[in-house]
Amino acid sequence: MAHLIEAYVSRGFSEVLEGRTMITSSGRSEANAKAQPILSAMCEKLFTFEGEVCAGSKIKMVNELLEGIHLVAALEAISLCTQAGIHPWIVYDIVSNAAGNSWIFKNHIPQFLRGDTKVHSYRTVVQNLGVGDMAKSLIFPLPLLAVAHQQLILGSSHGQGDDSDATLVNVWGKLLGANIQDAASAELYEPEQLARQIIAKSTVVKRIGFIGLGAMGFGMATHLLKSNFCVVGYDVYKPTLTRFVNAGGLIGNSPAETSKDVDVLVVMVTNETQAESVLYGDLGAIAGASIILSSTVSPAFVSQLERRLQSRGLKLVDAPVSGGVKRASEGTLTIMASGTDEALTCTGSVLSALSEKLYVIRGGCGAGSGVKMINQLLAGVHIASGAEAMALGARLGLNTRMLFDFVKNSGGTSWFVSWEMHCL
Known part of the structure; x- marks a missing residue:
């Protein structure tokens, strides 16, 4: 009796499977x-789906959805930073090295920045986003994919889309005026x-x-208390102030105090x-202190x-942070600081105590928040596209846990796919 399976062959891109062969059998x-x-015997990692003979093709479509969205978002982010100076x-x-990272961003953006025009032709990327046609037949909405596809279609209206060798860098240059x-x-x-x-x-x-x-x-x-600073804390939530006192801090009854x-x-x-x-x-x-603003705000x-x-004689450092609660308590945050040399010098020891990676961004106050905004843009897209991809996988009848395992080892992975979506 003859048996038929589908075997989709791909390369792994995780640290464990870098460059090694993966096969999805169904x-x-x-x-x-x-x-x-x-x-x-032919691969390092084998994914086996029992039932219908087409799981590999479906997984490929889901992964290409993620890769396409991540690629468009990465280019948009780099264009945005270029426009912001x-x-x-x-x-x-x-x-x-932060939450906005994806495999596409880390490995493809250097090619764009070096001017490698042999990669990422307009037509190739549009073809890879063809999963949208399949979704239409299922009457299944894929809003992020649709937006990414529309961006590329808009690029064609600027005279680049008819050229099969037109690179996405050229398309974005036309769309946003970003060289x-x-x-x-x-x-x-x-x-x-x-x-x-x-x-x-x-x-x-x-x-402090x-x-x-x-x-x-x-x-x-x-x-900061553990780093031997005297710290006076304030928060509108009173139980937190009690916790802070128990940790060795002082408290004020108002921002002024x-x-x-x-x-x-x-x-x-x-x-x-x-x-x-x-x-x-x-x-x-009201005091004449140097102020560090670490909130996520607009530039x-x-x-x-x-x-x-x-105008009040106060100095400000724009210092948004990245890293999460655990790293905040350990003093291992990533901080993107900007401001005048005088303001940075007055606050340098505090910024150093809070960070594992401290970056001083030129451009004055607002430049640090500009970098944080770009990181947040990418992180948000990766969260939403991950959810969109998993929803599509479920609609296609795929085992989402196995799909997740495949994606986290593939070109569709991102920081959030690796660290957040394991709860599926």
């Missing part, structure tokens, strides 16, 4: 059983070297005010509205805030 159980010894190689270095390769060729500096120079000449800080003792803020503030007689004031609140309130609201911070807000604070 078919009836007896067919898979007979083929397993042969297929196992931030060197693309610096953004690449930071994001590829990525020229920006990548500009003079490069080393943000970590600038940070080391700032730390080396930083002034002595004894007393810390406003915003939420999940991230509490970990950061208690780590918390900022009194401190050398550095750290603001780690949720958003721009709260930052505005603690600095300019009733009983807002425009930070730039405007710096001008307002300067």
Whole structure:
């Protein structure tokens, strides 16, 4: 009796399977059983789906969905940083080690920045996004894929889409007016070297005010206590203040009281509205300290805030963070700091105590938040596209746990796929 299986062959891209062969086998159980010894000998990792003979093709479509969305998002992010005047190689270095990273970003963006025109032709990417046609036949919505596809179609309306050799860099240059390769060729500096120079000449800080003792803020503030700083904390949630006192901290009854007689004031609140309130609201911070704003806010807000604070004789450092609650409490955050040399020097010892990787971004206040915004853009796309891909896999009848295992080892993987979607 003849047996039929489908065997989809691909390369692994995880640290464990880098460059090694993966095979996805699908078919009836007896067919898979007979083929397993042969297929196992041919690959490093074998995924076996029992039932319909087409699981491999379906997995390929789901993975190409992720790769296509990640590629369009990566180019959009690099174009955005170019428009913002931030060197693309610096953004690449930071994001590829942060939550916005994906296999596509880490491995393909350098090709774009080096001007390799032999990769990523417009037509090839459009063909790979053809999974959308299949989704239409299923009457299944894929909103992120649709947006990515529309971006490419829009590129064709700018005169690039008819050329099979047109690169995506050219398409984005037409769409957004961003000359990525020229920006990548500009003079490069080393943000970590600038940070080391700032730390080396930083002034002595004894007393720190810390406003915003939420999940991230509490970990950061208690780590500063462990680093032998005197820290005065404030939060609107009273039980958190009790916890902070138990950890060895002092507390203020208002932002104004918390900022009194401190050398550095750290603001780690949720958003721009709260930052505005603690600095300019009733009983807002009034001291002449150097201020570190670590909240996730827009670059425009930070730039405007710096001008307002300067009129009061205050110095501001734009210092958004990345890394999560655990790393906040360990002092191993990634911090993207920007501001005047004077402001950075006054706060350098605090920034150093909180971070494992400290980057000083040129461009003044707002540049650090610009890098964080790009990282958040990519991270958000990866979360949403991961959910979209898994939903499509479920609609196609795939075992989503096995699909996840495949994706995390493939070109469709990302930081969030690897670390967050294991809960499926």
